[in-house]
Amino acid sequence: MNVADLTQRAMRIHALYDELNRHERGRVWTREEFMLGFVGDVGDLAKLVMAQEGARDMPGGRAALEHELADCLWSVLVLAHLHGVDLERAFDRTTAQLDTDISSRLPSTREPS
Template sequence: MNLEELRQQAVRIHDLYDEMNRYERGRVWTREEFMLGFAGDVGDLAKLVMGEEGAREVPGGRAALEHELADCLWSVLILAHRYDVDLEAAFRRTMTELDVAISARLPKAGEPS
């Protein structure tokens, strides 16, 4: 699955959540509420990573870690959608900038370390 296919699937789930929230609560989440949900997911992910590293006891194990990583990816895709960000272009641009910046700090071939 490529990024566009992931984005389309994420938006479909987003739209289902909107439909459910309209039905159950009479409103949909704001962009700020999506961000707060994402922050909560990142916190859950941090606990699961600590569990994977043996630093704490966490129920769910590997399956929970995979689920939370997918939740975080979904949140990033939806935040990009809600803020009209071309995530693929932004990712490529950012990785190029990082490549240039990091490479500039490394010794060139033949130079002493």
Template sequence: MDLQQLQRQAIAVHDLYDELNLAERGRIWDRQDFMLGFMGDAGDLAKLVMAAEGTRTMPGGRAALEHELADCLWSVLILAHRYEVDLPAAFMRSMTELEEAIGARLDGR
């Protein structure tokens, strides 16, 4: 599955959440709500990484870690969608810039 397929599935789930939130709360999430949700997921992921490294206790084990990684990816895909960012192009651009910058530093050692 490529990134565009992942984004299409993420958007389908996003649309279902819009329906659910509208039905249950009378409003849908805006971009800020998605960012705050992502921050919550990132915090949960941090706790699970700490548990995987033995520095804290958290229930769920590997399955919970996988779930939170997927939640964080979903949030990034949705934020890119909501801000109309071509994520594959932005990723490739950023990775190329990093490769060049790191390569230049390594060459200058």
């Protein structure tokens, strides 16, 4: 599955949440509220990673970690779409720049990647 396919699936779920929220609350989440929900998910992910490393107790184990990682990816895909960001292009551009910046700081005896 590529980024476009993932985004399409993510937006399908986002549309379902909008429909559910309209039905149950009479309104949908704003982009800001969606972002705040994502921040909460990142906090949950942090706790699950700490649990995987033995730094805290957290129920759910590996399945909960996988779920939260997928949930966070879903949020990133939706946020990118809502803000008109071509995530694939932005990722390529950002990682290319990081590769250049980091590589320039390493000793020159390193093999090129």
